[in-house]
Amino acid sequence: MKKLLIIGLLFLLSMLLYAQEISTEVIEHSAENSKCFSCHGSSTYSYYNEVLERYVTKRMNPYFIIDSMVYYDQNHRSFDCIDCHSYDFRTFPHDNTLRMEPMPSCLDCHEGDDATADFNFEIINDEFHESVHSTKHSEDFTCWMCHNPHSYKIVARNSENIKETIVYDNNICLSCHADINKYQLISLNEKPNIIDKHDWLPNQFQHFAHVRCIECHTHTSDNTLVAHHIQEKEKAVKKCVECHSSSSTLLASLYKFQAQENRRKYGFFNAAILSEAYMIGANRNLYLNILSFIIFGGVILTIIVHIILRIVLK
Amino acid sequence: MYIYPVWVRIWHLVNALLIIALVVTGLSLQYSGSDFILMPFKSSVTIHNTSGLLLCASFIYYLLANHFTSNGQYYHFKSKGMIGRALKQARYYSYGVFKKEEPPFPVKVGRKFNPLQKLSYLFVMYLLMPAVIITGIAMLFPDLLPDRIFGILGIHFIDLIHIITGFCLSVFLVVHIYICTLGNTPSSNFKSMINGWH
Numbered sequence: 001m002k003k004l005l006i007i008g009l010l011f012l013l014s015m016l017l018y019a020q021e022i023s024t025e026v027i028e029h030s031a032e033n034s035k036c037f038s039c040h041g042s043s044t045y046s047y048y049n050e051v052l053e054r055y056v057t058k059r060m061n062p063y064f065i066i067d068s069m070v071y072y073d074q075n076h077r078s079f080d081c082i083d084c085h086s087y088d089f090r091t092f093p094h095d096n097t098l099r100m101e102p103m104p105s106c107l108d109c110h111e112g113d114d115a116t117a118d119f120n121f122e123i124i125n126d127e128f129h130e131s132v133h134s135t136k137h138s139e140d141f142t143c144w145m146c147h148n149p150h151s152y153k154i155v156a157r158n159s160e161n162i163k164e165t166i167v168y169d170n171n172i173c174l175s176c177h178a179d180i181n182k183y184q185l186i187s188l189n190e191k192p193n194i195i196d197k198h199d200w201l202p203n204q205f206q207h208f209a210h211v212r213c214i215e216c217h218t219h220t221s222d223n224t225l226v227a228h229h230i231q232e233k234e235k236a237v238k239k240c241v242e243c244h245s246s247s248s249t250l251l252a253s254l255y256k257f258q259a260q261e262n263r264r265k266y267g268f269f270n271a272a273i274l275s276e277a278y279m280i281g282a283n284r285n286l287y288l289n290i291l292s293f294i295i296f297g298g299v300i301l302t303i304i305v306h307i308i309l310r311i312v313l314k
Numbered sequence: 315m316y317i318y319p320v321w322v323r324i325w326h327l328v329n330a331l332l333i334i335a336l337v338v339t340g341l342s343l344q345y346s347g348s349d350f351i352l353m354p355f356k357s358s359v360t361i362h363n364t365s366g367l368l369l370c371a372s373f374i375y376y377l378l379a380n381h382f383t384s385n386g387q388y389y390h391f392k393s394k395g396m397i398g399r400a401l402k403q404a405r406y407y408s409y410g411v412f413k414k415e416e417p418p419f420p421v422k423v424g425r426k427f428n429p430l431q432k433l434s435y436l437f438v439m440y441l442l443m444p445a446v447i448i449t450g451i452a453m454l455f456p457d458l459l460p461d462r463i464f465g466i467l468g469i470h471f472i473d474l475i476h477i478i479t480g481f482c483l484s485v486f487l488v489v490h491i492y493i494c495t496l497g498n499t500p501s502s503n504f505k506s507m508i509n510g511w512h
């Protein structure tokens with residue numbers, strides 16, 4: 001009895017500690033940042049105009065607006081703006097040369113970083129440098145192009161909801177491939193129309209809602225969860241059965257985490273996919289499959305015996 | 315005796331061709347990606363969907379025609395003694411044929427089907443066909459289906475019914491064709507189905 005009591009108390013204590021741990025997780029909204037947000041957080045800003053000697057209100061460049069709700073919900077939410085940006089941005093008007101400041105790259109901070117070793121930043125970096133975006137373009141195409149510095153949040157790794165991951169990841173690609181303004185930051189060539197270019201794919205909208213662009217456009221690797229090696233368009237997956245089969249490649253990418261689970265539980269070849277999507281060709285049930293072979297075999301056998309008897313007893 | 319009117323023969327031919335197309339493409343969809351490939355995936359999808367819709371039309375035609383012509387009467391049956399009669403026919407197929415016995419229910423005016431035929435046609439035409447057609451059409455509109463049925467993805471549940479009924483139809487197809495060779499001569503029933511005369 002005493003033992004039980006002690007265990008119970010220990011349990012309660014650990015719960016309390018745990019709860020405390022969670023509460024310290026809440027990010028303190030940095031006072032430093034609130035100054036920046038006072039201008040960069042809304043569509044207008046005010047400043048003291050020393051020439052006119054009064055406050056004036058102006059419109060903020062829409063591309064320079066950062067939603068603080070989103071900011072404090074992303075990977076680098078614990079950062080002050082001036083951890084990445086120059087300290088001198090605290091003065092307004094910002095100094096003209098500040099816009100030329102070089103920005104840190106992911107690897108500057110994450111290379112050899114133990115806390116994020118699971119992510120394999122070095123391999124991702126190599127994959128990226130082999131991808132079409134990197135080889136076909138200048139230095140302008142950086143990781144930040146896809147990983148918005150003020151909103152990027154890991155989804156694929158954390159989300160239980162595959163659909164959410166698909167939407168999030170596809171929107172990254174579509175932020176350029178469906179928006180000429182951002183596309184032109186990189187290339188002045190004509191932007192190919194995504195919908196026309198995927199005409200060959202039936203049920204296109206259904207597909208784009210249930211698979212990610214990278215499923216067809218990257219070469220998956222075992223070391224990274226999200227493949228970054230985007231290949232030339234000629235190498236993109238066009239064969240339906242790459243996905244529509246019981247050995248679907250989706251098991252190695254989109255459903256990588258779920259794949260090992262509950263396959264045995266239900267006997268489906270692709271239990272992982274089935275719980276989230278319906279895919280022709282990938283939805284075979286092991287037991288039904290065996291049963292159908294037995295029944296069909298039995299019928300054929302009976303017919304053969306019947307034929308033989310008919311001939312023999314003629 | 316003239317027992318298969320022209321419309322029955324045309325319907326039956328169309329129906330049989332569509333079903334065969336559906337079975338072949340259905341198998342390619344189900345076993346896509348394995349070594350066993352009857353047809354490329356992409357054309358299978360198109361052929362399967364169009365044949366399915368055509369089958370739906372031909373099935374509705376069959377229902378209406380049976381309703382408005384006298385052919386429908388052959389599908390009515392008295393439940394009393396049905397089992398006994400069916401067993402008698404089954405005994406004939408599994409024993410009597412070899413002994414050169416006379417069929418217990420020969421075709422005559424007002425009786426086109428023997429009891430087993432009647433039962434199996436009823437089962438296939440009024441249960442399996444509607445089930446396979448309704449589930450097939452449902453899968454063309456996946457976004458309208460309920461999210462979960464009995465705890466599994468709605469479309470997947472519908473798909474299971476579709477695949478199971480499709481399988482039963484394939485088994486029927488094989489048995490049906492074989493039983494048709496048990497007429498007066500192995501080919502006589504097929505001739506009847508072409509010229510209408512028994």
Ligand code: HEM
Nearest residue numbers: 322329330333385431435438439483487491494503504507
């Ligand atoms: C799954 C597809 C098929 C279905 C659902 C089906 C159904 C039927 C039905 C309902 C009848 C009776 C028609 C009437 O007189 O009202 C019939 C008769 C017949 N069918 Fe089929 N059929 C199929 C495929 C075939 C195929 C592929 C063949 C030949 C290769 C065939 C050969 C015959 C013959 C010879 C008869 C006349 C003998 C009899 O009335 O039993 N059937 N079929």
